Amino acid sequence: MNYEQTLAYLENLSKFGINLGMARIERLLELMQHPEHRFKSIHVTGTNGKGSTTAMLSAILTASGVKNGMYTSPHLHDYPERMVVNGQEITRDEFAQAITYTNKFVEQMLADGFEQPTEFEVITAAAFYYFAAVGVEYAVIEVGLGGLLDSTNVIIPEISVITNVTLEHTDRCGSTIADVARHKAGIIKDGVPVVTAAKGEPLDIIKQTAAAKGASVYVKDEDFSSNFQGLANGKQQMFIDAGGLGQAEIALNIIGCHQVENGAVAVETALLLGTKESRITLQTIKSALTTVCWPGRFEIVPGSPVIIIDGAHNPDGARVLRQNLDLVFPGREITFALGILRDKDVAGIIRELIRTTDTVVTVQPLSYRAATPEEIAREIEARHVEAASTIEAGIERAKQLAGSDGLVCVAGSLYLIGEARQIIFNK
The missing domain is CATH 3.40.1190.10 (Mur-like, catalytic domain)
Structure with missing residues (x-):
């Protein structure tokens, strides 16, 4: 073959x-x-x-x-x-x-x-x-x-x-x-x-x-x-x-x-x-x-805005991601592009990761197990929440909402991270 x-x-x-x-x-x-x-x-x-x-x-x-x-x-x-x-x-x-x-x-x-x-x-x-x-x-x-x-x-x-x-x-x-x-x-x-x-x-x-x-x-x-x-x-x-x-x-x-x-x-x-x-x-x-490098795990992409890519896909991973965001970028407002698989603890991930002061654009990871953007959005209480039709559209919208001096975090599933990296790095 x-x-x-x-x-x-x-x-x-x-x-x-x-x-x-x-x-x-x-x-x-x-x-x-x-x-x-x-x-x-x-x-x-x-x-x-x-x-x-x-x-x-x-x-x-x-x-x-x-x-x-x-x-x-x-x-x-x-x-x-x-x-x-x-x-x-x-x-x-x-x-x-x-x-x-x-x-x-x-x-x-x-x-x-x-x-x-x-x-x-x-x-x-x-x-x-x-x-x-x-x-x-x-x-x-x-x-x-x-x-x-x-x-x-x-x-x-x-x-x-x-x-x-x-x-x-x-x-x-x-x-x-x-x-x-x-x-x-x-x-x-x-x-x-x-x-x-x-x-x-x-x-x-x-x-x-x-x-x-x-x-x-x-x-x-x-x-x-x-x-x-x-x-x-x-x-x-x-x-x-x-x-x-x-x-x-x-x-x-x-x-x-x-x-x-x-x-x-x-x-x-x-x-x-x-x-x-x-x-x-x-x-x-x-x-x-x-x-040593390990892509897609608190991977910081410099630019305008700065983008963090992290495959946090369970509540413990989401908790650690939030700790890292607060440690490395204290006091910064965060705009998330968030996609989660349906068979994961969606509510638990959101509870650990998202705060009411955040902005969130939900997307659908490339997996038959993925929750829809609308399903994820319904679980979130934040300053601003919207669903995107595609991963690329979601990332672009998150960048737009964050502004050139902002901070975007792409997270929620490794099935999302691979596609996101291809979009961000134009691979």
Whole structure:
């Protein structure tokens, strides 16, 4: 298949939706002779921050001279974003080749009477194949959904990372915070160290799971810590104390108060790995975090007006976004271009993010799960609220309402962010 044919193939697979379970991916990888066994890995889950933490860890490995792959989801613009080697996205042709190769084994599964693998399972298997084929030493693998039954959970990593746990995906992971925590803790493997910033009941569940599996746990604010020291030269200054592993002042290129926590998790994980991999040092860590990027997460676009792009898609993410807006732009009036999926906690996101003094233009993300602009607008109490017919029209209207000296924030769904970035950067 060429790239266009590959997109059509994946679009056809998407009709099978999300179907958690391990049997299909295990059989597929068995037929492919287990490419996931041909490199070491770090496994990352969490409600928020898992993507940026994954990006930090991959950047640290690259800066340390460790050839590595990074697997993330969803993509913002294009499927090859999900598979990165040493900071470089694979090409469209390479992506098509990896999917084409994987599909041969999917067809064999179907001929043998197995259930059709989902789109995410096929892409995950293709990523493992590609990373093995190009000879990465490590892969940093971000969980797609939950952890326990996620198709990435076939790996046995060197370190398991759980950034944090709040209520999400209740239709898939259970209706309580304890249920969600058990899914996140499902990535913990026998004897494999765990690094986490979880708190409260989720942390208790993580510790219990780790104890049952003989896995040591390194906990933020117990075993390591971080402190925000201010903003300077467009970077976030922070101090990290990794306990007996070292201390460092770090200039982090990703802005946001929550990134101080994610940065601490990434540094602790890297230093733990550094006890086995001598190429990883505090110096390579500091160098990597000075330049690391993670688009669409409190991404500041200078101009008139200034635009902030953030994929806050649950109440906790919305709360953190609001904190960051108040921290970086204190006292500024904000005009939002807001789009949310219908199956998310729409009211909770709005409650955490929007104030009565704000101006809001609602838009519809590019997903069949999206709430309509009118549905979102009805939930909002603000100074001015209106619905836009398209994402582009919504962003333009928000810029108009904000004025050249104003501040526009595009937020609410990663399915909105990709399209918004294409419009804003004229891609």
